Amino acid sequence: METFIQLVINGCLNGTTYALMALGLSIIFGTLGLINFAHGDFIMLAMYGSIFISLFLRVDPYVSSIILVPLFFLFGIVVYKGLFKRLLDAPEESQIIATFGLSFVFQFGAMLAFSTDYKSISTSYSAEVLHIWGQYIDYPHIFSSIVALILIIILFLFLYYTRIGRAIRAVSEQRKGAMMIGINVHRIYAIAAGVGLCCVAVSGIALSTYESVHPTIGIHLNLLCWVIVVLGGIGSLIGTIVGAVVIAMMEVMVGYYFETxxxxxxxxxxxxxxxxxRPNGIFGIKERKA
Amino acid sequence: MKKIKLPNPLLIFMIILGILPLLSSQHFYLHMLTLVFLFAFFSEAWNLISGFGKQFSLGHVAFFGIGAYVTGILYADYGISPWIGILLSGIGGIVLSLLIGFATFRLRAFFFALSTIACAEALRVLITYWRLGSTGLGTTIPAAKGFKYLTFSNEIYYTYLAYVLLLLAVAAAYKITKSKIGYYLLATGEDEEAARSLGVNTYRIKLIVFAISGFFTAVGGGFYCMYTRYIEPSMVFSIDFSVQFAVFAIVGGMGTIAGPILGSALLVPLSTFFRSWIGGLFTPIGFFSYGIILIVIILFIPGGIMKLISLVDEKFFKKLPIPEK
Known part of the structure; x- marks a missing residue:
């Protein structure tokens, strides 16, 4: 029972970081309707970014978010203007091919730039463990899940209580309708891509505090995020969070009882x-398309 | 006036390809041709479901890997002739493709793409866990000489075997495009709902074609394993292969029969060149450029080389354009 509780705690802690990661995908997919197969590689780049910034400036990885988050917001806008915008009305398979190509550019670009070595970072709290109620929880996981939780709350406040957030939701519901009431759709799309990549930046930072990064990690992360989004239900942000926790739990359980x-x-x-x-996921809205 | 009936250009093209291995007996030349034929074959198989049917698979390496492992393990561990092994590989490919097809073909296209990647990754870890648990080494295929064990001393035998595989895939693709299934498939790729409303059982068509594609890819995987004589999960389930299959077909022209052959004839020597001349730290440049090629082609010339050819043809020879699909 002791171990089981420990596993549940670990699952929840991992789950919040996963939730943030997958929310980035969910926002881009939900708003732009774009199938992004390069999501995992964006996270990979964020992890490298976090490691390099904190190594060069000798700061904690979380402090590097001051630079990395605005950078990724801009990155999102650039990627939207450069690639995503041209793919909006393209057929699904074109979106898949092009973003998959993007994933390859990132993956092998990272290999050229940073070599295939595993890179990790050690912080002052890397090896610290919190001992509470007979359970051992390591600080990197605690911090990462607190940060992720805060960001998720900020994200929801942003989407539900600001003008831009409401515009994003309006556009994601119906593009033409939003256009008709005078929303600059392309501007909103660019912002949504930027916001999605902000989530990616923060989750990449959180992940880099306890996982080592290598160029091909993106394939795995991409798969992870998509499974979460599909499990939770496409288009449902709450579903994404639930999906993330379920997947994290399962991962911890399979890792402990079977094999990592x-x-x-x-x-x-x-x-x-x-x-x-249940093709529409736990909280999915019924899809009309075949 | 009597019309001169020209032979099918595809037939001429294939005959020319068949003569190429005879031109030189240099080992490197033949090796290169083998690779070109083999990748053209894989690309052709991929093109069946993803080019004609527009069901984009990013994990065709799952079939490739399962083929390599079935043939390799049966031979290395149980001494079963690779000829039988390759056939069993093909059956493995069919089973796997039906499993994925059953789950995803009723849903949106990207579920299919995603589950093919997931399948490849899942098989990779499963086989790593099974085979490499303690040793950390792959499986070496023992070298027993003879036709029975698909082992030849001269490279040209492999070249021609690869050519035969390619010929089979081209014949299958040709047959399919000229048959009812082919028209159904094109209609499904074009607009699935419209095709269904006209009474096409799109689900069944996609399953059939995907199974054929999976069968070919797995057979080729078995052959590849006998050709390289060493298999390892991280190698034969590497996503790099999936990308190559796709890139060659996309560059050559998706949904055309000659496209995948043109694509691999152009890119296989190029990537080998990059690997052997530049090499070392800059090896990733090859795949880096594949990524760029994918994006550029999708954005600017979605039809690939075949589209360009048909444009030139139209402009200078005033003929009917080669049917794009």
Whole structure:
């Protein structure tokens, strides 16, 4: 029982970071209607960014967010103007090919720039453990999930209580309708891409405090985010959060009771089962398209 | 007036390809041709479901890997002739493709793309766990000489085997495009709802074609394993392969029969050149450029080389354009 509680705690802690990661994807997908297969590689770049900034400036990875988050917001706008905008009305398979190409550019660009070595960072609290009620929880995970939780709350406040946030939701519901009432759709799309990448930046920073990064990690992260989004239900932000926690729990359980390497296999199994049983996810809205 | 009936250009093209291995007996030349034929074959198989059917698969390496492993393990561990192994590989490919197809073909296109990647990754970890648990080494295919064990001393045999595979895939693609299934498939790729409303069972068509594509890819994987004589999960399930299959077909022209062959004839030597001449730290440049090629082609010339050819043809020869699909 002791171990089980420990596993549940770990699952929840991982789950919040995953939630933030997947929310970035969910926002871009939900608002732009764009299938982004390069999401994992954006996270990979954010992890490298966090590590390099904190190494060069000798600051804590979380402090590097002061530079990294605005940078990624701009990055999102640039990627939107450069690529996503041209893909908005393209057929689904073109979006898949082009973003997959983007993922390759990032992945092998990172290989050229940073080599294939695993890179990690050690902070003052890397090895510190909180001992509470008979459970051991390490500080990097605690901090990352607190930061992720704060950001998720900010994100929801932004989407529901600001003008731009409401415009984003309006556009994601109906593009033409939003255009008709005078919303500059392309501006909102660019902002949504930027906001999505802000989530990516913060989750990349959080992840870099306890995971090492290498150029091909993006494939895994991309898969992880998509499984979460599909599990939670496409277009539902709450669903994404629930999906993230479920997947994180499953990952921890499979890792403990079976084998850590088999978690990817479990994603695939879960993914196929969801698609067969409930293709719209736990909180999904019914899709009309075939 | 009597019309002169020209032979099918595709047939001429294939015959020319068949003569190429005879031109030189240099090992490197033949090796290169083998790779070109083999990748053209994979690309052709990929093109069946993803080019004609527009069901974009990013994890075709799952079939490739399962093929390589079925053939390799049956031979290395149980001494079963690779010829039988390759056939069983093909069946493995069919089973896997049906599994993915059943789950995703009723849903939006990207579920399919995603689950093909997920499948490839899942198989990679599963086989890593199974085979490499303690040793950390891949499986070496023992070298027993002879036709029975698909082992030849001269490279040209491999070249021609790869050519035969390519020929089979081209024949299958040709047959499919000229058959009812092919028209249904094109209609499905073009507009699935419209096709369904006309009474096409799009789900079944996609399953059939995907199974054919999976079968070919797995067979090719089995052959590849006998050609390289060493398999390792991180190698034969590497997403790099999936990308190559896709890139060659996209560059050559998706949804055309000659496209994948043109694409791989152009890019295989190029990437080998990059790898051997530049090499070392700059090896990733090859795949880096593939990423850029994918984006550029999708944004600017979605039809690939075949589209360019048909444009030139139209402009200078005033003929009917080559049907794009």
């Amino acid at each position: 390497t088999l978690t990817t296999f479990a994603y695939f199994a879960i993914f196929l089962v969801i698609l067969m049983v």
